[in-house]
Amino acid sequence: MARLLATTGVGPAVEQVAERVRADFVRWAAFDKTPRVASHSAVGVIELMPTSDGHRYGFKYVNGHPGNPARGLQTVTAFGALADVDSGYPVLLAEMTLLTAVRTAATSAVAARALARPGSTRHAMIGAGSQGEFQAWGMRTALGITDLAVFDPDPAAVAKLVAHLEPAGFTVAVASSAREAVAGADVVTTCTADKSRALVVPSGAVAPGTHLNAIGGDCPGKTELPVDLVTASSVFVEYEPQTRIEGEIQALPADSPVTELWQVLGGAHPGRRSAEEITLFDSVGFAIEDFSALCWLADAVRGTPWSTDLDLVADPADPKDLYGLLDAVRMPQGAGRG
Amino acid sequence: MARLLATTGVGPAVEQVAERVRADFVRWAAFDKTPRVASHSAVGVIELMPTSDGHRYGFKYVNGHPGNPARGLQTVTAFGALADVDSGYPVLLAEMTLLTAVRTAATSAVAARALARPGSTRHAMIGAGSQGEFQAWGMRTALGITDLAVFDPDPAAVAKLVAHLEPAGFTVAVASSAREAVAGADVVTTCTADKSRALVVPSGAVAPGTHLNAIGGDCPGKTELPVDLVTASSVFVEYEPQTRIEGEIQALPADSPVTELWQVLGGAHPGRRSAEEITLFDSVGFAIEDFSALCWLADAVRGTPWSTDLDLVADPADPKDLYGLLDAVRMPQGAGRG
Numbered sequence: 001m002a003r004l005l006a007t008t009g010v011g012p013a014v015e016q017v018a019e020r021v022r023a024d025f026v027r028w029a030a031f032d033k034t035p036r037v038a039s040h041s042a043v044g045v046i047e048l049m050p051t052s053d054g055h056r057y058g059f060k061y062v063n064g065h066p067g068n069p070a071r072g073l074q075t076v077t078a079f080g081a082l083a084d085v086d087s088g089y090p091v092l093l094a095e096m097t098l099l100t101a102v103r104t105a106a107t108s109a110v111a112a113r114a115l116a117r118p119g120s121t122r123h124a125m126i127g128a129g130s131q132g133e134f135q136a137w138g139m140r141t142a143l144g145i146t147d148l149a150v151f152d153p154d155p156a157a158v159a160k161l162v163a164h165l166e167p168a169g170f171t172v173a174v175a176s177s178a179r180e181a182v183a184g185a186d187v188v189t190t191c192t193a194d195k196s197r198a199l200v201v202p203s204g205a206v207a208p209g210t211h212l213n214a215i216g217g218d219c220p221g222k223t224e225l226p227v228d229l230v231t232a233s234s235v236f237v238e239y240e241p242q243t244r245i246e247g248e249i250q251a252l253p254a255d256s257p258v259t260e261l262w263q264v265l266g267g268a269h270p271g272r273r274s275a276e277e278i279t280l281f282d283s284v285g286f287a288i289e290d291f292s293a294l295c296w297l298a299d300a301v302r303g304t305p306w307s308t309d310l311d312l313v314a315d316p317a318d319p320k321d322l323y324g325l326l327d328a329v330r331m332p333q334g335a336g337r338g
Numbered sequence: 339m340a341r342l343l344a345t346t347g348v349g350p351a352v353e354q355v356a357e358r359v360r361a362d363f364v365r366w367a368a369f370d371k372t373p374r375v376a377s378h379s380a381v382g383v384i385e386l387m388p389t390s391d392g393h394r395y396g397f398k399y400v401n402g403h404p405g406n407p408a409r410g411l412q413t414v415t416a417f418g419a420l421a422d423v424d425s426g427y428p429v430l431l432a433e434m435t436l437l438t439a440v441r442t443a444a445t446s447a448v449a450a451r452a453l454a455r456p457g458s459t460r461h462a463m464i465g466a467g468s469q470g471e472f473q474a475w476g477m478r479t480a481l482g483i484t485d486l487a488v489f490d491p492d493p494a495a496v497a498k499l500v501a502h503l504e505p506a507g508f509t510v511a512v513a514s515s516a517r518e519a520v521a522g523a524d525v526v527t528t529c530t531a532d533k534s535r536a537l538v539v540p541s542g543a544v545a546p547g548t549h550l551n552a553i554g555g556d557c558p559g560k561t562e563l564p565v566d567l568v569t570a571s572s573v574f575v576e577y578e579p580q581t582r583i584e585g586e587i588q589a590l591p592a593d594s595p596v597t598e599l600w601q602v603l604g605g606a607h608p609g610r611r612s613a614e615e616i617t618l619f620d621s622v623g624f625a626i627e628d629f630s631a632l633c634w635l636a637d638a639v640r641g642t643p644w645s646t647d648l649d650l651v652a653d654p655a656d657p658k659d660l661y662g663l664l665d666a667v668r669m670p671q672g673a674g675r676g
Contacts, residue, residue: 063426088401
């Protein structure tokens with residue numbers, strides 16, 4: 001995955017996945033939509049996220065363990081598979097930690113293109129962790145923005161982000177507070193890993209007309225924005241039943257108004273209605289985005305050295321003779337015992 | 339998987355997995371129990387079956403496509419993974435088509451050891467498909483039975499089963515009807531792939547005291563036994579909420595009496611109560627059995643040539659520097675485009 005992305009370029013990869021996500025969101029009704037299946041423990045969560053469009057079936061395995069970085073592990077790791085609905089056979093197994101960062105940035109790009117003010121030129125980012133660079137590429141893909149202000153209390157994380165992005169043509173201003181980063185921004189991305197009701201952006205700091213790309217509030221008990229800022233915004237979500245549980249709107253009444261993004265992309269909802277409106281994409285990540293990314297990947301790796309045939313499906317010549325597979329591999333010296 | 343099973347021997351593998359299944363069923367309360375997550379299409383189903391004991395998490399991907407054998411494909415294929423609950427990281431990815439056959443036979447063995455009449459010596463099997471030989475090993479493991487009668491309308495399937503089992507020390511009588519196969523049997527296994535309300539055993543043919551090992555009725559609309567035979571039996575199931583939907587008892591009222599097998603294994607229920615009772619293990623396959631099998635496999639392949647390290651988890655040196663993985667693999671000639 002790293003080699004594919006390094007060679008394709010993160011910008012083109014985000015652009016290509018964004019086109020898949022947009023096209024799949026437009027045909028929203030074609031998909032099986034189920035909430036993720038979560039297994040919670042005291043230290044984190046492991047989830048399965050399946051979906052299908054009737055032709056291909058995809059699922060992602062993903063964990064969320066906020067204590068992992070303190071011991072040198074990723075907060076989030078993921079892998080997933082695509083299968084052929086007609087035969088039920090798996091056709092692709094893939095790393096999805098990097099791919100999830102790309103698809104999240106791609107989905108942010110799709111939303112920003114639909115919701116941010118035309119002529120947006122400044123992007124502020126709160127949080128310079130794993131997702132930071134990918135999100136910067138997301139807004140560059142969506143809106144052409146290379147002018148970035150970043151705030152993160154961890155100077156090493158900020159230095160890492162600057163070192164990655166400036167050689168790629170970004171101009172990065174390092175802010176000493178979230179308020180400073182947000183001042184004058186057209187688009188604000190929040191991507192912190194705080195597992196709590198964090199307030200990473202002061203509500204008064206956000207100017208009218210801002211587009212908020214909130215990707216860090218993504219599980220029960222984890223939000224990033226002050227409630228009055230969420231209430232003052234027009235809220236757009238991926239899949240309302242899931243976002244009510246996991247997103248920024250978990251702090252709001254269950255009937256607070258929201259619009260599903262696919263309705264905007266399909267033309268059923270206008271999206272942004274004025275230059276003064278604050279739009280909020282309350283992103284939690286949805287199975288269809290992973291499906292879109294896996295379908296992109298299946299095409300992207302075909303014929304490249306970055307995919308390998310994996311012997312994962314027992315495939316006897318006679319489908320009723322599963323047991324015969326053992327004869328086929330049995331040691332000639334009779335080491336098999338029946 | 340085939341090499342591991344050929345070298346271990348199917349009998350010892352079934353025995354070892356049966357011990358894991360029994361031990362995990364005894365600590366039933368320790369597990370997350372969720373119904374499978376199914377995605378149905380016109381031609382089949384794709385399911386995810388997760389569970390966790392708080393230390394390890396496991397899931398299986400499995401399809402069921404009754405039309406597959408007609409085009410040379412398996413009805414059922416499966417793969418799965420184990421993960422560490424503490425970190426959320428996957429630790430084992432495995433083929434599970436063969437392993438499912440082993441765990442199903444192992445679970446049948448656990449049930450038969452608890453429910454069949456002491457001194458059982460004759461096993462009748464209806465259906466000589468993919469699962470047949472494994473089920474024969476299951477009853478040999480549980481009860482020492484090598485005397486087998488088999489009926490299947492497909493003579494080629496029967497010939498395959500005989501060719502596999504006789505060299506391994508089974509005596510196989512080929513019956514010309516289910517009634518003939520069942521006559522004089524102490525244990526009757528039904529393992530057909532009919533996707534309908536099939537009646538593979540005539541109810542009058544089953545003698546008092548028989549143990550019925552019914553593994554083929556395993557999805558909505560698919561049963562194998564006449565209703566009066568099910569009603570006349572003491573019914574034992576894996577996990578009642580799932581078996582009500584998928585098992586033989588789907589044809590019975592929702593409050594028909596059943597006992598979960600773990601209650602018998604743990605001593606809370608007596609199991610068989612008389613030599614005349616007909617006991618029915620209405621097996622549909624449950625996630626905990628796959629978990630038990632995966633845990634067995636993880637130990638069984640350690641240090642053998644049958645496992646391979648798989649680079650499936652993105653693992654940057656700095657957990658906040660996921661993007662840095664791209665630099666690490668970037669082409670020296672500058673093929674990367676950002």
